[in-house]
Amino acid sequence: MAKNLSGDLQVASANRLSDGVVVxxxxxxxxxxxxxxxxxxxxxxxxxxxxxxxxxEAFAVIDPFLVxxxxxxxxxxxxxxxxxxxxxxxxxFDVIAADAVRYA
Amino acid sequence: xxxxxxEAATGHIVEDPWLRLADDAAVPADGxxxxxxxxxxxxxxxxxxxxxxxxxxxxxxxxxxxxAADLPRLDLVALHFPKFSDGRAxxxxxxLRGRYGYQGELRATGGVLQDxxxxxxxxxxxxxxxxxxxFGEALAKARTLFSVVYQPTEDGRAPASLLxxxxxxxxxS
Amino acid sequence: xxDTYFYRYDDYDRTLVAExxxxxxxxxxxxxxxxxxxEQFKPLRxxxxxxxxxxxxxxxxxxPYGTLSSRQxxxxxxxxxxxxxxxxHFTTRQNLQLNWIRLEDAPDALAELAEVDMHALQTSGNxxxxxxxxxxxxxxADEIEDPRIWAEIVRQWSTLHPEFxxxxxxxxxxxxGSPNDRAAVRVHDIGLRLWRNAEGEAGFEVIVGGxxxxxxxxxxxxxxxxxxxxxxxxxxxxxxxxxxxxxxxNLYKARIKILVHEVGVEKMRADVExxxxxxxxxxxxxxxxxxxxxxxxxxxxxxxHRSAIVPQVERQKFEDAAFALWLKSNTAPHRMAGYRIxxxxxxxxxxxxxxxxxxxxxxVADVADAYSQGELRVSHEQNxxxxxxxxxxxxxxxxxxxxxxxAEANVGKVTDIIACPGLDYCALANARSIPVAQRISNHFAxxxxxxxxxxxxxxxxxxxxxxxxxxxGHIGILGVDKNGVELYQVSLGGDVDxxxxxxxxILGPAVAGDKVVEAVDSLVAxxxxxxxxxxxxxxxYRRIGAEPFKDRMYAAV
Numbered sequence: 001m002a003k004n005l006s007g008d009l010q011v012a013s014a015n016r017l018s019d020g021v022v023v024x025x026x027x028x029x030x031x032x033x034x035x036x037x038x039x040x041x042x043x044x045x046x047x048x049x050x051x052x053x054x055x056x057e058a059f060a061v062i063d064p065f066l067v068x069x070x071x072x073x074x075x076x077x078x079x080x081x082x083x084x085x086x087x088x089x090x091x092x093f094d095v096i097a098a099d100a101v102r103y104a
Numbered sequence: 105x106x107x108x109x110x111e112a113a114t115g116h117i118v119e120d121p122w123l124r125l126a127d128d129a130a131v132p133a134d135g136x137x138x139x140x141x142x143x144x145x146x147x148x149x150x151x152x153x154x155x156x157x158x159x160x161x162x163x164x165x166x167x168x169x170x171x172a173a174d175l176p177r178l179d180l181v182a183l184h185f186p187k188f189s190d191g192r193a194x195x196x197x198x199x200l201r202g203r204y205g206y207q208g209e210l211r212a213t214g215g216v217l218q219d220x221x222x223x224x225x226x227x228x229x230x231x232x233x234x235x236x237x238x239f240g241e242a243l244a245k246a247r248t249l250f251s252v253v254y255q256p257t258e259d260g261r262a263p264a265s266l267l268x269x270x271x272x273x274x275x276x277s
Numbered sequence: 278x279x280d281t282y283f284y285r286y287d288d289y290d291r292t293l294v295a296e297x298x299x300x301x302x303x304x305x306x307x308x309x310x311x312x313x314x315x316e317q318f319k320p321l322r323x324x325x326x327x328x329x330x331x332x333x334x335x336x337x338x339x340x341p342y343g344t345l346s347s348r349q350x351x352x353x354x355x356x357x358x359x360x361x362x363x364x365x366h367f368t369t370r371q372n373l374q375l376n377w378i379r380l381e382d383a384p385d386a387l388a389e390l391a392e393v394d395m396h397a398l399q400t401s402g403n404x405x406x407x408x409x410x411x412x413x414x415x416x417x418a419d420e421i422e423d424p425r426i427w428a429e430i431v432r433q434w435s436t437l438h439p440e441f442x443x444x445x446x447x448x449x450x451x452x453x454g455s456p457n458d459r460a461a462v463r464v465h466d467i468g469l470r471l472w473r474n475a476e477g478e479a480g481f482e483v484i485v486g487g488x489x490x491x492x493x494x495x496x497x498x499x500x501x502x503x504x505x506x507x508x509x510x511x512x513x514x515x516x517x518x519x520x521x522x523x524x525x526x527n528l529y530k531a532r533i534k535i536l537v538h539e540v541g542v543e544k545m546r547a548d549v550e551x552x553x554x555x556x557x558x559x560x561x562x563x564x565x566x567x568x569x570x571x572x573x574x575x576x577x578x579x580x581x582h583r584s585a586i587v588p589q590v591e592r593q594k595f596e597d598a599a600f601a602l603w604l605k606s607n608t609a610p611h612r613m614a615g616y617r618i619x620x621x622x623x624x625x626x627x628x629x630x631x632x633x634x635x636x637x638x639x640x641v642a643d644v645a646d647a648y649s650q651g652e653l654r655v656s657h658e659q660n661x662x663x664x665x666x667x668x669x670x671x672x673x674x675x676x677x678x679x680x681x682x683x684a685e686a687n688v689g690k691v692t693d694i695i696a697c698p699g700l701d702y703c704a705l706a707n708a709r710s711i712p713v714a715q716r717i718s719n720h721f722a723x724x725x726x727x728x729x730x731x732x733x734x735x736x737x738x739x740x741x742x743x744x745x746x747x748x749x750g751h752i753g754i755l756g757v758d759k760n761g762v763e764l765y766q767v768s769l770g771g772d773v774d775x776x777x778x779x780x781x782x783i784l785g786p787a788v789a790g791d792k793v794v795e796a797v798d799s800l801v802a803x804x805x806x807x808x809x810x811x812x813x814x815x816x817x818y819r820r821i822g823a824e825p826f827k828d829r830m831y832a833a834v
Contacts, residue, residue, distance in 0.1 A: 195517050250297075
């Protein structure tokens with residue numbers, strides 16, 4: 001799948017204040033846990049506006065910031081940096097299950 | 105900027121009777137005058153010779169030792185928190201109160217927030233300049249937050265170790 | 278019979294913890310209501326152990342001097358289930374981390390912790406942190422005095438200290454009561470080493486300005502011999518000098534080690550001694566009575582005499598090779614002949630190092646109750662320790678730990694890896710460390726091979742902050758980010774054992790993540806080919822130097 005890797009695409013993200021969960025700003029200006037619902041800014045100016053919107057909605061989150069993303073032909077968004085990929089998708093290994101007597 | 109003192113009756117806000125004198129302004133003949141450390145060093149004799157009370161405002165890197173000899177003649181020392189997270193003035197306060205026996209008003213200025221009041225009180229501050237909403241109410245309650253302390257400071261509170269000693273000896277006797 | 282053989286909270290301790298929980302509850306409420314900004318709130322939550330990571334808040338629960346009771350461990354299991362995802366991570370500072378805590382739950386979690394005299398006081402923030410101590414304290418044969426007595430005295434003095442809650446940076450203290458320093462005192466802001474002078478008096482060597490991170494440094498002796506009852510007066514003097522003169526202009530130059538480096542240890546000593554001359558006659562002198570009262574609380578459990586040689590154990594040693602290896606690597610000499618100190622390895626092959634599920638924690642607590650006086654220790658190498666196990670109970674302990682997956686005979690061996698949480702969890706990291714540890718662990722899983730390789734400490738950090746202590750690993754691995762790609766810098770020859778402190782030397786350019794296993798394998802191969810009789814990995818390195826290792830490693834990657 002061809003990916004838009006120009007770095008012009010950005011979404012706004014933060015951690016939710018009440019529980020620390022990773023959230024993304026959607027088109028309605030609400031914070032969602034779903035990256036696929038994030039509002040995408042398609043150029044620098046739109047990115048600046050997106051960040052301002054995020055900061056205006058910052059009451060329930062901590063320090064919103066912009067994340068550079070790539071978009072493939074299906075419209076699937078993925079962060080460019082490894083840190084943000086991990087932030088979006090979680091741990092890259094299996095943790096021990098809560099009631100496990102041993103690691104798998 | 106609201107000034108708070110614990111013993112003030114209404115919301116603990118008091119009028120500030122002190123004039124903060126700019127470094128290049130003339131020293132008035134009387135009245136309560138608060139000068140910077142630099143001004144103090146340059147005009148000490150003049151300031152002490154006049155009728156009115158004098159106070160010194162220290163930056164948090166200024167050496168409190170330099171004020172030690174004159175403390176009995178100062179009615180106000182103002183210490184500064186450039187950011188609330190810069191804790192140097194806590195050490196300055198303790199040295200002034202403890203080592204150098206300062207008994208005048210010790211004022212906290214700059215980044216002064218209610219969650220640090222218990223620490224400030226223990227270090228010897230007794231007046232506070234703060235713009236934070238709810239500061240007065242917090243000051244009213246600050247001494248009730250911690251009934252146990254682990255370390256001695258100049259506030260005279262008995263630390264837990266001393267109370268334990270007393271309790272053990274009381275039982276024995 | 279006391280509940281525990283270490284410090285027992287009285288009403289004063291409990292009240293203080295409870296009042297801080299209450300204060301924090303109000304602070305959280307105000308933050309959630311928007312009455313406090315994040316900037317104002319951050320130090321308030323950090324000094325109560327609540328840290329924001331990539332995915333969630335992390336709660337770092339204090340385990341003072343790495344000592345806890347089975348009851349406390351069960352509560353940690355409980356808390357992990359109730360407020361988190363049912364597992365926890367034991368850290369290189371003897372604490373426990375829970376990684377998925379909600380801010381709104383934190384006050385309740387802390388209130389429950391307080392029920393068993395636990396807390397998260399000052400486990401983060403620019404204040405004095407958890408005081409760590411020798412994880413074999415009170416059990417080791419080579420001990421002059423139990424360092425935890427002093428760790429407790431320092432803990433109380435440093436808790437909610439009004440003058441030292443906004444230091445230039447964090448402040449870490451470690452204490453050893455043994456000449457074989459197992460607490461790494463020379464890489465702490467202050468290290469305290471108990472020793473006896475010619476007159477037979479015990480006192481402290483005070484070491485200042487050690488630390489890892491961006492600018493690793495080995496601490497320097499500030500005071501050769503400090504009488505014990507002057508400890509707090511001296512520490513107060515040192516912290517005051519640091520609070521007044523430590524740099525505040527640059528986050529990366531704010532530790533006390535930088536101050537010592539910049540002014541020189543002579544000037545530092547002069548300033549501290551001048552301040553100490555004033556503090557020593559004040560309120561901080563420790564009376565013999567106060568010291569005695571705390572010392573009594575660490576009185577060792579009454580251990581009945583047991584046989585050092587037990588036929589059943591000898592037989593099992595002979596018949597069960599894995600058990601024999603486990604005895605060798607996972608047990609250590611106790612001061613009493615019929616006992617051993619047992620380490621539960623939290624490094625099963627392929628597992629994230631230092632993690633335990635709630636069920637495992639409970640299982641370990643049961644073993645402690647049955648076989649170790651209900652007491653456990655956490656080592657700075659992310660393992661759990663049973664300090665007092667009778668030799669005749671070793672087979673039962675081995676079996677019980679085996680059921681929990683904690684009986685891998687790898688303590689001190691190549692798969693006993695120390696790793697920070699890394700980029701999987703931590704917002705500061707540049708690269709992941711746990712998956713690297715897992716791959717190395719799987720590669721070297723064979724026990725016989727591990728024992729042939731012998732003592733080899735691999736320490737992995739995901740960034741320059743060095744929470745994995747890579748600078749003092751025999752093999753140190755530092756994750757770096759180059760143009761978005763994870764690379765790993767390899768260093769050799771670090772050490773922090775047996776009284777020796779050394780910082781590792783970087784071998785050369787960082788290697789790719791998928792080549793780290795080959796890199797480590799080639800280093801091990803170089804050692805195996807070059808070693809002289811009785812030499813450990815790090816001994817061979819010291820003898821033959823970096824070149825042979827370097828050449829072979831870069832040929833392999």
